[in-house]
Amino acid sequence: MQVPDAFERITESGGITEYRLRANDLQVLLMPLAGAPVVTLMVTYRVGSRNEWAGLTGATHFLEHLMFKGTERYNKRLNNSVFNVLQRVGAQVNATTWFDRTNYYELLPREHLPLAVEVEADRMRGALIDPEDMESERTVILNELDRGENEPIRNLYHAVWSVAYLAHPYHHPTIGWRSDVETVTPSGLRHFYDTYYWPRNATVSVVGDIDPESTLSLLEAEFGKIDAGPSEIPEVTTREPEQRGERRIVVRQVGQLGALMIGFKGPHGRHPDVDALDVLSVILGSGKTSRLYRRLTDNGATTYINASASRLRDPGLFYVFAMLAPGHTHNEVEAAIHDVLDEIVREGVTEEEVVRAKNQLRAQEAFERDGPYAIASQLNEAIAAGDWKLYTTFEDRLQSVTGEDVRRVAQTYCTADVRTVGYYVPTDTNSG
Amino acid sequence: MSGSHSEDDLLSTRVSEERVGDWQVLAAPMDVDSVVSIRGSFCTYPDFDAGEAVLQDLAVALLDKGTRKRDRFKLAEVLDESGAQVTIVSDALRVRFSVRTLVSALPRVIDVLGEELREPLFDPAEFEKARAYVAAALQREMESTAAQSTSALTRLLYRRGHPNYVLSCGEALELLQGYRLEDVASFHQRRFAPTDATVVFCGDLKGVAVTDLVAETLTGWPQAPRTDVPSYGGILTVPASDHVVVPDKSNTDVRLGHALELLRQDPDYVALYAGNYVLGGNFSARLMSEIRDRMGLTYGIWSSLSNVNRLHGGHWVVGVTLSNENVQAGIDATRREMERFVTEGITADELAEKQNTITGSFKVGLATTGGLALSLLYNAERGFGVDYLDRFPSLVEALRVDEVNDVIRTHLNPAALSLAVAGPDSAPGVQ
Numbered sequence: 001m002q003v004p005d006a007f008e009r010i011t012e013s014g015g016i017t018e019y020r021l022r023a024n025d026l027q028v029l030l031m032p033l034a035g036a037p038v039v040t041l042m043v044t045y046r047v048g049s050r051n052e053w054a055g056l057t058g059a060t061h062f063l064e065h066l067m068f069k070g071t072e073r074y075n076k077r078l079n080n081s082v083f084n085v086l087q088r089v090g091a092q093v094n095a096t097t098w099f100d101r102t103n104y105y106e107l108l109p110r111e112h113l114p115l116a117v118e119v120e121a122d123r124m125r126g127a128l129i130d131p132e133d134m135e136s137e138r139t140v141i142l143n144e145l146d147r148g149e150n151e152p153i154r155n156l157y158h159a160v161w162s163v164a165y166l167a168h169p170y171h172h173p174t175i176g177w178r179s180d181v182e183t184v185t186p187s188g189l190r191h192f193y194d195t196y197y198w199p200r201n202a203t204v205s206v207v208g209d210i211d212p213e214s215t216l217s218l219l220e221a222e223f224g225k226i227d228a229g230p231s232e233i234p235e236v237t238t239r240e241p242e243q244r245g246e247r248r249i250v251v252r253q254v255g256q257l258g259a260l261m262i263g264f265k266g267p268h269g270r271h272p273d274v275d276a277l278d279v280l281s282v283i284l285g286s287g288k289t290s291r292l293y294r295r296l297t298d299n300g301a302t303t304y305i306n307a308s309a310s311r312l313r314d315p316g317l318f319y320v321f322a323m324l325a326p327g328h329t330h331n332e333v334e335a336a337i338h339d340v341l342d343e344i345v346r347e348g349v350t351e352e353e354v355v356r357a358k359n360q361l362r363a364q365e366a367f368e369r370d371g372p373y374a375i376a377s378q379l380n381e382a383i384a385a386g387d388w389k390l391y392t393t394f395e396d397r398l399q400s401v402t403g404e405d406v407r408r409v410a411q412t413y414c415t416a417d418v419r420t421v422g423y424y425v426p427t428d429t430n431s432g
Numbered sequence: 433m434s435g436s437h438s439e440d441d442l443l444s445t446r447v448s449e450e451r452v453g454d455w456q457v458l459a460a461p462m463d464v465d466s467v468v469s470i471r472g473s474f475c476t477y478p479d480f481d482a483g484e485a486v487l488q489d490l491a492v493a494l495l496d497k498g499t500r501k502r503d504r505f506k507l508a509e510v511l512d513e514s515g516a517q518v519t520i521v522s523d524a525l526r527v528r529f530s531v532r533t534l535v536s537a538l539p540r541v542i543d544v545l546g547e548e549l550r551e552p553l554f555d556p557a558e559f560e561k562a563r564a565y566v567a568a569a570l571q572r573e574m575e576s577t578a579a580q581s582t583s584a585l586t587r588l589l590y591r592r593g594h595p596n597y598v599l600s601c602g603e604a605l606e607l608l609q610g611y612r613l614e615d616v617a618s619f620h621q622r623r624f625a626p627t628d629a630t631v632v633f634c635g636d637l638k639g640v641a642v643t644d645l646v647a648e649t650l651t652g653w654p655q656a657p658r659t660d661v662p663s664y665g666g667i668l669t670v671p672a673s674d675h676v677v678v679p680d681k682s683n684t685d686v687r688l689g690h691a692l693e694l695l696r697q698d699p700d701y702v703a704l705y706a707g708n709y710v711l712g713g714n715f716s717a718r719l720m721s722e723i724r725d726r727m728g729l730t731y732g733i734w735s736s737l738s739n740v741n742r743l744h745g746g747h748w749v750v751g752v753t754l755s756n757e758n759v760q761a762g763i764d765a766t767r768r769e770m771e772r773f774v775t776e777g778i779t780a781d782e783l784a785e786k787q788n789t790i791t792g793s794f795k796v797g798l799a800t801t802g803g804l805a806l807s808l809l810y811n812a813e814r815g816f817g818v819d820y821l822d823r824f825p826s827l828v829e830a831l832r833v834d835e836v837n838d839v840i841r842t843h844l845n846p847a848a849l850s851l852a853v854a855g856p857d858s859a860p861g862v863q
Contacts, residue, residue, distance in 0.1 A: 035464060036462075038796050081716065087715060087716045090788065109795050112792075136726065136728035138728070140731050147683045147732075147753055149681075150682060150683045256571035256572060256575055257568055286512075287511065287512035288496075288507075289509055290512075298561075300561040300564055303564075303565055303568045303569070326567060326568055327564070356512055359513060360512060363515025363516065366534060367532055371800035
């Protein structure tokens with residue numbers, strides 16, 4: 001394959017090739033995939049709610065909404081809004097915002113890739129951020145917020161993160177605090193757009209039935225004319241201070257059955273310990289042979305339980321989440337979770353458990369290669385965590401995790417002093 | 433997407449169809465490494481009037497709690513050792529199952545599935561846990577404004593006993609408490625058989641003898657399939673409304689709809705589907721454009737032809753989620769759009785746009801093992817051959833706007849809408 005001069009080929013891993021667009025440092029990842037004649041185009045901007053501060057929480061999510069409201073070329077007044085234009089050709093199109101990134105994507109028949117590239121390149125720097133559009137979208141986002149607040153489990157999740165993180169921006173929910181959503185101004189959103197939406201701060205991933213050479217030419221034609229952007233993209237400099245004692249939070253809301261979440265401060269996503277934490281999470285809570293399932297769900301104390309290791313740009317939480325069964329208490333379930341963790345710290349895990357957990361993780365990895373969108377989604381999270389090759393090297397890294405590693409990370413991270421415990425306690429009435 | 437296809441593009445040339453015992457077996461090899469997705473179902477025809485939907489939920493909850501050959505841990509080990517996922521759910525007339533597995537584990541995983549379906553242990557020690565599990569699911573539904581509004585609408589549109597009539601959580605919980613293990617075992621014995629049974633395999637099927645596998649693992653049921661098919665009538669035609677109080681919520685869910693006397697195989701269906709898509713099928717449809725994008729009243733609004741199948745009709749429904757202070761305004765705006773849709777019809781441009789959308793997204797939806805398996809399964813349940821999926825885009829492309837508008841006027845009637853609202857008791861007396 002002939003790499004167009006406009007690009008520098010950087011490296012290759014797991015079937016994905018990285019390029020740099022010389023004109024503006026845009027990172028490009030291509031993965032040709034035989035099979036169905038479809039392709040996913042995804043643009044990941046390395047900006048998320050971690051880049052926000054009090055008064056502007058929810059701004060990156062709000063901006064994500066406004067990115068669909070139009071540019072000079074694609075807008076509702078011309079009857080060719082982004083959704084119209086793309087859905088007209090059968091594309092599945094959407095965007096999401098989270099802690100570390102905002103991503104925009106299209107899954108569409110391969111012959112329409114040029115259209116998707118044109119749209120994404122156009123709105124990278126061409127979004128109107130119109131004040132009138134902003135007002136109508138504000139009420140949409142407030143409804144999205146209201147929908148979320150209907151869900152006690154979601155409220156519990158946000159409460160635990162908010163208490164676990166006192167200083168770092170992982171403290172606030174990605175959708176933002178209500179008062180900030182109500183008051184953010186067009187200039188506030190414009191600030192985020194002009195600070196972070198540049199080629200230098202973005203990765204374009206194309207996965208599916210593609211010809212790499214012509215795809216690169218297409219990307220160069222559309223993205224190549226955009227300025228690189230500021231030489232310095234602001235870094236998040238706030239570090240969460242060391243947690244030196246257990247924290248607890250209770251969420252009360254009218255409802256039926258309780259839930260609990262225990263979050264432990266973990267490492268950042270590129271740290272080698274996260275692989276062992278992934279194995280630990282499976283041993284704890286994946287499948288009916290897992291320790292917490294057998295101890296709790298199989299004994300009728302919970303209806304659901306799982307454990308999960310966050311893989312984020314900055315140190316995230318390793319957490320256990322449980323939904324209580326009727327007639328069982330938070331204290332009882334919490335005590336059982338601590339018991340199971342203490343047992344692992346004291347006695348470690350069996351070789352059989354490690355092998356089974358690795359098999360489950362490998363199978364999950366294979367399932368997440370079922371189609372170009374699934375692959376692009378996983379790649380997106382690796383980009384957000386700081387290294388796209390986290391996705392392609394996972395199996396190799398997993399192979400080297402031992403039972404002793406699993407015990408060690410349980411000992412290191414699952415300690416009382418760095419945990420935050422949250423209870424959702426259902427009440428009968430609003431007065432609790 | 434239009435015009436002719438090469439032979440290689442056609443599903444009917446890529447998908448094999450066979451009968452194995454009482455099972456219709458479809459197999460679609462795909463260019464994916466190591467992964468196989470399986471989707472399947474069979475009919476149980478519960479007596480809904482007698483509350484057997486709840487009994488079916490309970491029976492399904494006990495299937496993975498041990499069989500006559502293996503206890504629940506031995507069954508779980510087979511799945512967990514390979515990372516396979518097996519899910520069995522109760523869905524009105526049918527029991528459905530889905531499997532995701534690596535091809536290397538396929539024989540032993542599907543063996544577990546077959547054993548769980550055919551010969552569950554019904555261990556008394558597991559019964560109360562299963563009952564509590566089903567009760568918990570119902571209790572969590574009571575907290576959900578979406579679930580409450582959706583089920584409340586069905587009780588306004590159908591008589592009790594219709595498959596689409598969803599019992600209230602309170603009534604379901606009461607029935608649940610009255611059942612004994614013997615009732616569940618008897619239900620399984622009477623209703624679980626490969627009646628109208630289909631199983632679809634998609635993915636890395638190199639070297640997999642699918643029909644042999646089905647013969648070894650999914651046949652040999654003690655019960656013969658049922659040959660008579662119950663008939664289901666009982667729709668309600670007088671508009672009504674219900675407000676389900678779900679306290680301490682910031683958001684209210686609303687459903688507006690009426691029953692349809694239309695089966696999936698009716699000639700009008702595809703035209704009505706396309707017409708409805710213009711109203712509320714995606715983000716660029718009328719409802720989202722007007723009520724979300726222009727008016728800012730909602731994060732989500734949609735319309736669908738719901739639960740229409742080959743045995744009974746379903747209903748036209750519009751769903752919208754509204755912050756409490758916007759409930760009446762949102763309902764008013766939604767009614768206006770539904771009225772305008774029927775009285776004025778759609779334009780040729782709108783139809784052309786959605787024809788492209790439907791045919792393009794149809795292709796996209798078949799690009800994963802799970803997506804293709806589900807499409808093939810639903811297609812078979814509707815009584816269509818695989819070639820129907822090849823013809824479907826052409827059926828959509830052939831529609832004319834006058835034909836679609838006739839069908840809209842024939843089947844949809846804004847004056848017949850019932851209204852179900854689920855939200856806090858502080859919401860206004862909506863209508």
